[in-house]
Structure formats: C-alpha cells, structure tokens
Amino acid sequence: HVQNDGEPGAGDEPGTPGWELHHPVEPSPAETVVRKTWDDGFEETSLGSLLTGHGVRSLVVCGVMSEMCVQATARTALALGYRVVMPHDAHATHDIPAAPGISDMVPAAAVSRVAEWALGSDLEVVARAADVVFTALPPRTG
Incomplete structure (x- = not known):
C-alpha cells in the first residue's frame, strides 16, 4: 500500500478522512504502508527497496488520481x-473542467483511459481488478 501525505489543509492531509485508506484496501497487520509526499510512489520512499527485498517482479497499480499518482508510480x-x-x-480521477477557448470539459473516464494509454505498450491493462490473480513466488534459493 502507498499512501499520500498531502499538505496541511489538502484533502489528503494526514489524519483527515480523505487521507485514510479506503476500507476494501485496508492493510492487514502483515502488510506495509509506504507513505509518500510526491506523485511517484518510488520517489524518496522505501517502495523500491521493499519490493526488491521481497523479490517482487510484478505490480498491480491502482488508486487515485489516474493521471497523476497512479501514472507516475506505474511509469x-x-x-x-x-x-x-x-x-x-481500480483507478480513478476527476473530470477536467472546461478551459474556455481551449477545450470542453473532459470526463473522468476519458482522463483515466488516456492515463493508461500514455504509459505505452508495456503496461498491461485489464478490465477488472477481480480478474487479477496473485500467486506466491517460489522460495528463494542461495
């Protein structure tokens, strides 16, 4: 789990309802929560070393906002x-408001899809989180 620590007064300020992890993804006592202050979950956090230390080779990236934190971490x-x-x-964002003389409002669903597309052909996009299956890695030897 990666949790964003927002600025004081922000919707994701630590200790506020917008900061708390949503119940369906609440970590078990055996899971780690990596806290971050940048969009990218790897930037200035222990995420990379934690994944390496556990031999992780595949990630499922979910969360908000699709075009910011989710995309930066996936990239x-x-x-x-x-x-x-x-x-x-399993990722979402807000509508982008219209910009007079530039564009109409962009619906959140389109923003999320563009965030996926912009990550290129190495990203694996699946329709539903329920279709993702986790399997344990074989024990490390040597």
Missing part, C-alpha cells in the same frame, strides 16, 4: 523493469 515501475498491471476499474 517508474515500468522503467525499473517491473511487470505492471493496471485494472481499469
């Missing part, structure tokens, strides 16, 4: 050589 994971899966129904 770094791809650059580091991880297999990255992004379930379409």
Whole structure:
C-alpha cells in the first residue's frame, strides 16, 4: 500500500478522512504502508527497496488520481523493469473542467483511459481488478 501525505489543509492531509485508506484496501497487520509526499510512489520512499527485498517482479497499480499518482508510480515501475498491471476499474480521477477557448470539459473516464494509454505498450491493462490473480513466488534459493 502507498499512501499520500498531502499538505496541511489538502484533502489528503494526514489524519483527515480523505487521507485514510479506503476500507476494501485496508492493510492487514502483515502488510506495509509506504507513505509518500510526491506523485511517484518510488520517489524518496522505501517502495523500491521493499519490493526488491521481497523479490517482487510484478505490480498491480491502482488508486487515485489516474493521471497523476497512479501514472507516475506505474511509469517508474515500468522503467525499473517491473511487470505492471493496471485494472481499469481500480483507478480513478476527476473530470477536467472546461478551459474556455481551449477545450470542453473532459470526463473522468476519458482522463483515466488516456492515463493508461500514455504509459505505452508495456503496461498491461485489464478490465477488472477481480480478474487479477496473485500467486506466491517460489522460495528463494542461495
């Protein structure tokens, strides 16, 4: 789990309802929560070393906002050589307001799809998070 620590007064300020992890993804006592202050979950956090230490080679990236934190974390994971899966129904964002003289409002669903597309052909997009299956890695030897 990666949790964003927003600025004081922000919707994701630590200790506020917008900061807390949503119940369906609440970590078990055996799971780690990596806290971050940048969009990219790898930037200035222990995420990379935690994944390496556990032998992780594949990631499923979910969360909010699709075009910011989700995309930034997925982009770094791809650059580091991880297999990255992004379930379409497990990341979200807001509508982009209209910009007079530039564009109409862009619906959130379109923004999320563009965020996936912009990550390129190495990203694996699946329709539903329920289609993702986790399997244990074989024990490390040597």
